[in-house]
Amino acid sequence: MLFQQTSTRLSTIALSILALFASKPALAQQTPQQVEISAKSQPNRDRQEDVGMRVVYGREDLDKYGDTNLSEVLKRLPGISVTESKGRGAEIRMRGLGNGYTQILLNGQATPVGFSIDSIAPDLIESIEVMRVAGADVSAQSIAGTINIILKKKSSKQATEIKSNASMQDGRLSGNLSWSVGDKLPGTQADISYVLAGTLESNSTEVNAIQAEKYSTRANASANTNTAWHMQTDRLLQQSQQNRRDVASLSPRLSWKIDAQDSINWQGNLSLSRQEQAKHEKDNSPPEQSTEFPDNHSIWAAHLLTSRNDISWERRLADSAKLTMNFGWNTFDRSAKFQFWGKDNSGALAVHRYVTGDADEREYRFNGKYLAPYSASHVLSLGWEASRALRHENRDEQEFIIGTGPTPIDPHAYQASLQKLAVYIQDEWTINSAWSAYLGLRMERISSNSREAGAFDFENKSNMLSPILQSVWKLDAQRQWRMALNRSFKLPTVANLVPRRFRIDNNNTPLNADFQGNPNLRPERAWGLELAYEHYLTEGSVISANAYWRRIDDVMLEQLDQNGKTWVASLFNNGRARIVGLEIEAKANLQELGSKFGLGQTASIPAIEIHGNLNRNWSTVEKIPGPDNRLAQQTGLLVSVGADYQVQPAWRIGADYNYQAASSLRESVYLTGHSNPRRHLDIYLAWKQSKQSQLRFSIANVLQQDKVEYGSYTNETSRWTETGLQQTARTWRLVWELKL
Template identity: 20%
Template sequence: MQNLYTTFLLFLISTSTLYAQNGQLTGQVVNAAGQPVSFASVAVKKTKAGTIANEKGEFILKNIAKGKHTILVTMVGYESASQEIEIIDGHPTEVKIRLHETTNTLQEINVVGNIGITKVKPQTIQYASKDLISQNGGTAGDILKAMPSVAMGGSPNHNRDIRFRGLGNGYTQVLINGQPIGVSGNNRETVLDLIPANQIERIEILANPTADVVSAGVNGVVNIILKKGVPATKLYETIGRASFTADHQGGYNGGLSLNGRARNLTAGANFDRLYRIVENKSTGEILKLNNAGEKTEAQNQKKNENKKFTNNSAKGFLGYNTKGWDFYTEYLYGDQTEDKSKEERTTIFDATNKFKSGKFVLSPELRKVYFHSPSARITKNLGKHEFQLAYNYNKSGENKTQNQNEYALLETNEPVLNKTPKMQKVEDRISLNTHLPGLYWLSSIVKNTTLKVGYQGFYTTRTIARTTDAYDEKSNTWKPKDEGKNNFEANESVNAMYATFQWHTEKLKTNFGYRHEIADIRTKASSQTNYSNGHYSTALPSVHVQYFLSSKTYLASSVGRRIRRPGFNDLNPYVEIKSTTEQKVGNPDLRPERAWAYEMGVFTQIKDFNIGANLFLRDIRDLIQKNITEENGIFTEKQINLRGAKTSGIELVSAAKIGGWLNVNGNYSRFWSKISSDDINNGDQLKDQFAWTAKVLADFSLPSKINAQIISNWVGPKNTVQEGEGKVHFVDIGIQKTFGKNNALFLRATDIFDNLKKHKYTNTATQVSNTYEHTQGRIFSVGASVNF
């Protein structure tokens, strides 16, 4: 009996010791956007331990043996994920496991369209950068130009800023990781050719966002999601990626990223450098008319531009999570140096075509744009509640120096270079400082509902200083011209409170939102003694409804109110010289536009084919419109407020899988607009609106892990009473060979047929002009990327 007691006692001691060596694992399963994934399966490999995550994606595994283990997480509609963890004596281990949606899943009710590169959600389009092999070595602008309803601003083949649904850049808000950022040009547009494609995970366009998204952007929001490096899956791991691309013109793009994990701590950094050459040529004719419409003078123009861009961009991040707390901080930096040489030849003839005079102008220009953007956020998950506090700071600027040397031009089109030219030097210094605080509280107490309330702030100060020096030949010195008269300062503050309420059933999803903004805008020019003040209080309600007829068909509808505030250059009252015949002047009295946005769409999928259609309408009040006047041969552009306008359109998207080796995505969009005003603009369409876009993207899966892609892109014409542009068409091609662990070699051909030609015209009562512009295409690039 004593031996039996001794044996039993030893068994208890050994069992207690065994359990003392075991530990507990807690964690959460989230998707690529950081949102919880409900009811995922969680298992410890080579053991019997396993569980199912709750509605918040949270799970607990007890009595896990001490040591290193591999956790396997699976969920329908997502790629499985594994992660290495370590159990230590008496210490609970906490992890966050990220799942990525399966690229070929067609049955998931929230993502019904997912063929090839296009992912279609209700009134949302997503493109993943890894799928656009024809844009390897490019920029954010190169990715965007392939998306439905999009055309890019800037010279052809130089994609600076976005034109979405036929309208100018002021109608679309660009975000990076969900936040506005100081990657801006001299107005308010985002300089998209500064962001390398290597740093982008995906780009999504939200046509009519919910109330918790910034209100700016009458046409919608473009959200650029940056990569966080290659995700580490082991407890201690460092991995990275290197890439390099070079083209036959001497351009190149190289990047390096590193990402590491040590238990609950993650960190990473990347750096990219891009060098690109853009050559542009144009010819044009200007006819001056008298009151009877007869020609009084003719001007012939030839322009040659050569632009060399050098972009540097870098990012570093640090993250830590423990016990439901998630800490994340990030620093973004970028700069772009544009070295531009420009020459213009203008010959002037009288009504009988007799030579009168000519001028030859050389205008070298050096421009640098830069930005710094540190940010931090703290998120606390409380089960059915979540709280986040965030802060972003953006500091950006632009420094530009332009020299203008004007020579006489003979009838033979030869410049007179042996005489001192008229010389002028213009320097612009622009600085922008922006603070973006924010917080929200999210609660899911009641089944099938989510309430989110929050605050977003936007505080910015922008200063513009311009100095002009003219060369005095008599004294052989440079003398200030209008010094200090072109200084301008703008201060803008926006405070927004919002609330959204989501309710859903198996087939119905709704989102009711309300956002209220109070904005103050103060501007001051050097000629003013006081600031010009504007104060606006705006109510911005919204309703979004999605109804799923089946797992493959949905109807979506939304209505909301959006706003467009004037750009900084639009407010600046001073003259900006654009060319020898064009200038721009701002208007400090501009009021913001307000618009009601209406959307209705349908989407369905039949086996390996899908098709969708979307109708939209924007009812705009206090329309900001470009007005062009002409005096003494100079066209002056100025923004003014008109009564309003309506813009509308239809968007068609379709995709098909053919034979397991070909995916085809196609889209066509048609746009209309009509201005309401008391002047000549009444009944005209908006100045910057192009008529339509059409795109066809074909992806080929070939043997030996070779993929090819062809993108055909058409952008329709612009036609208004005063000005217009012709349509353009171009084709990009990419070929990629994958080897090893996602390593790749690739070839890219941009505008392979070299047909990026654009016709522009203006038409006033006293002047008619036609310009034909051509940017060199047929650019071939080769490159490679390696993961390590």
């Protein structure tokens, strides 16, 4: 109840601030007028001049719809899709691949184990870099690509920004307050400046789903595929899940310019959150066909405290050379409780499971980079990265069986360590005015150790050598070709390595199996090739096409086994996979295009910006028979289109439409899946009340399309089928922004 009251209070405060200032735009106009001088952002120019395949998205792209979750922002960026798996939260994908194939960085550094993309508020972010092929100065754990999240770091004097956000989804109110301020540090003669950004957020959502399950058997049909199936169970499960999240985040930065050569920067991030998840499941099948606990519910709650700190020193040397060193540390503390209540067919409580778990992690890292132009056409960089992380986790589980009494407490105490060491060298080579190249070589050594006293103790070591070649060839001032060749890899997660079984509380089937880690997993290793064409029509208009190819060795595939009546899934390295794809992107500013091609006066052409992209991905896993033997539930076709229209100087509207095609997947000889097409539409309206204030209204998920997925496991004598329907709801959001 206290948790719900916190959300309601914050939402009420946010609504009150919205009502107060939205109704009185004159308050902002009374502020003395200041002359503001700023450099105009030129993202297309920066993209064109970069020798690497990198696109940077700034605050204008992040603020359009007033999103409070970073995953909502990312899903509108070209080539990125967001999916939600059972109990796993948002998964970010490039080239249709997530689950470790897409690398997420924070300020260029790897994110810690258990990092959630939505733990970083969009208002704390300065920009997002999307790299199809990363350079040697970041980890090569990016078979699909890399997304680098840059926190706010502008330290010069800037306006104080305040933002209030209130939203409603399916009758549930959420609120968000954020602020950002930057200036010179007062009371000191030193050249020290600061940025302080923070957010308070309370978010509430509800997800309702229906799941139909059928189980059939037949006599051994290895010689006769027409043998009739006989229905054994026909179930209909109703599921509901309520999610809550309260977060307080702070992101400070200090910059000290000692002299013309030396500067020191400190960037911090602190986040305190409470998360809660309540689930209820009702099995409406007849008693003889029902699950073990036909009426069950569970509650999971956790407190999390995370911090991240980076101290960097930069020295500018002669001849434009530069030396940078960085020392950083992360902390992670989590305290969680889980309870499960299962009732039998009579409605009486049959079992109560109680699990408590605490985890803490400490990571320290030391990085350095030396950059020097050693000739008129070469810029050389040398660097190193070293880090060590230590994680402790305690887990106690007890089961109370009604009529029998409690079972003994099952305690577990784990410890895991991760050490990384990398060195790299890279050279940016300007061959001539039309041709540039990038050569890089990175060597990474990763060692991990996991152990539990009396249970297991294993160590994994991996050495990866990653050469990188990127080149750009300019045909003229507007057209250019790009090419890249690189080596990348994907490491198994610690959870996938630990030989401990993660149990399903109810309804264990081949489609809902327990999971057990495999300490013998090896990294997946890939060779990649990229070829792209870009045509920059105007500053705000570009057309590009990119084709890519990947060959992955030691691909990790899931294997199902039956232990008595219990189904258990594990991962194993099993052969090779190939991925190919095509990406097409277009952006057009109608006024710029009209002016360039003489279609009329600029004032007579609507101020409309149009954008769209198409991603088509194919993959083949050699050890799985076709058809549809694709990799890691890859998104096959993704299409998005959108437009922004400046109706008047004070009014702007926009929309973004996203389409994911239906897809079928074969994960093994017996296991198949299918998902229906997904359509998603967001719209917004922005009213700039004055130079200082703006009101933004948006609706996310206008179409409210339900998610429908199918799964099937069929062997010679048994067949399980599952049809799941998950309801979705619109999100109505009102955002007020003020710059002082």
